[in-house]
Amino acid sequence: MGVVVAVWGVVVDVASFWQRKLRSWYSRKSPVELWLDILRTAEAFEDWEEAALHLDNLLGLDLWRNNPASKYYDWRLIAERLDSLASAREDGNFQQLVNLLRSGLVRNLGNITSPKLYNRSFAGTKYLIEEYITQIAEAVEDIRALPTSPSAIHGTGPSLTTQMKLDCIHDTRQAFGRSTLVLQGGAIFGMCHLGVVKALFLRGLLPRIITGTATGALIAALVAVHTEDELPAVLSGDGIDLSAFAPKTGTENGDVSSFHSRWQTLLRRIRRFSKEGYFLDVTVLEECVRANVGDLTFEEAYNRSKRVLNITVATEGQGGVPTLLNYLTAPNVLIWTAAVASNASLPSLYGRRKTTMLCKDAQGNIVPWAPANTIDFRHWTHTSYSDRDSPLRRIAELFNVNHFIVSQARPYLIPFIQSDMHGPSLVEARSKTIQVSAFLVRMVGLEIRHRLRQLDTLSLLPAGIRRFLVDEQVPAASMVLVPEVTAGDFVRLLETPTRETLDYWILRGERSVWPAVAALRIRCAVENELDRSYQVVRKFKAPGLRRKGSMAASMEAERRERNGAFGSIGTDVDAS
Incomplete structure (x- = not known):
């Protein structure tokens, strides 16, 4: 009798063990569900981005991002312009680089801002689009970094005067919006x-x-x-x-x-x-x-x-x-x-x-x-x-x-x-x-x-x-x-x-x-780089271009000067 009880106890223990294992296996969340939970409850962008990248990998969405082709945008146009930009930068052809920038100053060039391109993947959009925007922003940075000279008209190298560079970046910035x-x-x-x-x-x-x-x-x-x-x-x-x-x-x-x-x-x-x-x-x-x-x-x-x-x-x-x-x-x-x-x-x-x-x-x-x-x-x-x-x-x-x-x-x-x-x-x-x-x-x-x-x-x-x-x-x-x-x-x-x-x-x-960061980068990265470059180049401009303050501020400055105070109320033009 004791042997029967012992055997029955072993059977119950084994059955209970496998029951728990099966219940655990059945109720266990899949890796996708776990990362989705992290995505929904993230308290910092870095945690959210990590979850988004893992989900893209698990669901095969990174393959969609690697494939440039899509009916929602003109990927051939973007690929062609990307090659032209890369060639102009590699050859140091400043004139061609400026012409390429000026000819593509459209935020939605080739329909690259279509929402359908940003609601397919968790972490971003097509790598082709991201690389294109990166190249445009770096091209602007290249123009900003060109050496300047007092008079570059008779120069032999790719140099400009500060005013020429300022005009180029300002006009490009104005055209982009x-x-x-x-x-x-x-x-x-x-x-x-x-x-x-x-x-x-x-x-x-x-x-x-x-x-x-x-x-x-x-x-x-x-x-x-x-x-x-x-x-x-x-x-x-x-x-x-x-x-x-x-x-x-x-x-x-x-x-x-x-x-x-x-x-x-x-x-x-x-x-x-x-x-x-x-x-x-x-x-x-x-x-x-x-x-x-x-x-x-x-x-x-x-x-x-x-x-x-x-x-x-x-x-x-x-x-x-x-x-x-x-x-x-x-x-x-x-x-x-x-x-x-x-x-x-x-x-x-x-x-x-x-x-x-x-x-x-x-x-x-x-x-x-x-x-x-x-x-x-x-x-x-x-x-x-x-x-x-x-x-x-x-x-x-x-x-x-x-x-x-x-x-x-x-x-x-x-x-x-x-x-x-x-x-x-x-x-x-x-x-x-x-x-x-x-x-x-x-x-x-x-x-x-x-x-x-x-x-x-x-x-x-x-x-x-x-x-x-x-x-x-x-x-x-x-x-x-x-x-x-x-x-x-x-x-x-x-x-x-x-x-x-x-x-x-x-x-x-x-x-x-x-979820909109990737789309906002595509829309605003070039604008931000143009704005940053404009502010940098303006600092090298002779301090003659100044926006006067309001009439009230001017009168207040005059009053302070009469009282022996010292101050300046000038502010930069177009500093915004």
Whole structure:
């Protein structure tokens, strides 16, 4: 009997062992699933990129990248131009190199920016396209590095005068065009914009022209007033003052930990959203942006950071106030008041909330900005299509912008839209059921947008509903970045911003950029190298080409000189 029990015990142990092994084998994730998990949960671009490269290798997508042929772009044209560029650089043929650059100054040459080329692989696009852009950028660098001489007209070698080189790079830069980052709305989701800016900045892809609308104007102001050295601390959240959101007894910013408090906060913010277009108290946001931006004007911020800040505002049709505020159109206007004006609502519908724009006079005193004294500002979503077109078109006219990078963070639109360059990660990571559901939701959203747009064209759409029109009409090539949010993220609309929530949204914003990094490099690498080369060559130019400061700054300098002070207010021309 004892022998039978012993044998039975051995059988049970062996069966249990193999049962565990089979269960472990059956439930074990495949390498693809493991790397997809790392891709979705990565907290740094380097981790995300490593996962993307492994997935390309496991799924054979690196073979697709190695094969230059594709029906989505003219790969023969790109291959031919790549060979010509390589030959011209190897032979040191400067004239041919310049001619090749000038003849191909199109961001979408041969359709190389088609989204279909960037949603097939996780880590990038065709190696041919990447090599071509690298060769173009290095060719610009070669031109910048050419030796200069006082007079190269009778020279025997490939040398230029500094002025000739400056003219060549300037004309090439002008022909290629420039990019701007547009930050659109977002309520508390607008904190994602900080993550978008951070990801672009760390990859060297942040445009020097930044545009903000509504909540995006607050974030754009926060970013554009800081120098390159200050931005890392700001974008990590360490340099941001959130004291304006500190709990106040008896106010909406008090403790919302209990269910009753959350419910009351929800009702209050829903009422505010229906009237003002925001979940958070706009006055608190105003205090926050003023605490972080200070009383800087557009021109002072530009002279400090060399970044062009644009803030769009909407009025009720009166003339005298530009719809686009920057260091050219409103140099002495305080930035924080312009950001407040961009967040203004329509007084005739929702009660008057007077927005006063302030400026600095010749003595540096803060006074009301005269052109805006009789103007009522309104929220941009309450304007017509033609009104909403004009600010972005004006940016294109003023700064030669032909490429728009749009960060879209409006909470009521995110479920219906998707980033243009989302990569295959969203497709590979979801089941077929989730894929179909997500597709149907987007199709319904697109159909609703289309019908609302038709009503808006006929002026039949109430102002309170117009906010659900998804995007502004972008007058040139564009790329839309959309953070991926979950249903639980909408509960965070009830939370008071803290350092923890700020870190959370910054990471969300970063993740929305990482799948688009390869596409942004193709679109912006040449532009960035042209800009960098132009700034380097200008330093060797004799300091005679200077842009005068504003009249107020000039008068202030004269006053200081009379008092014995010493200073210079000149700023570089076209430093942006």
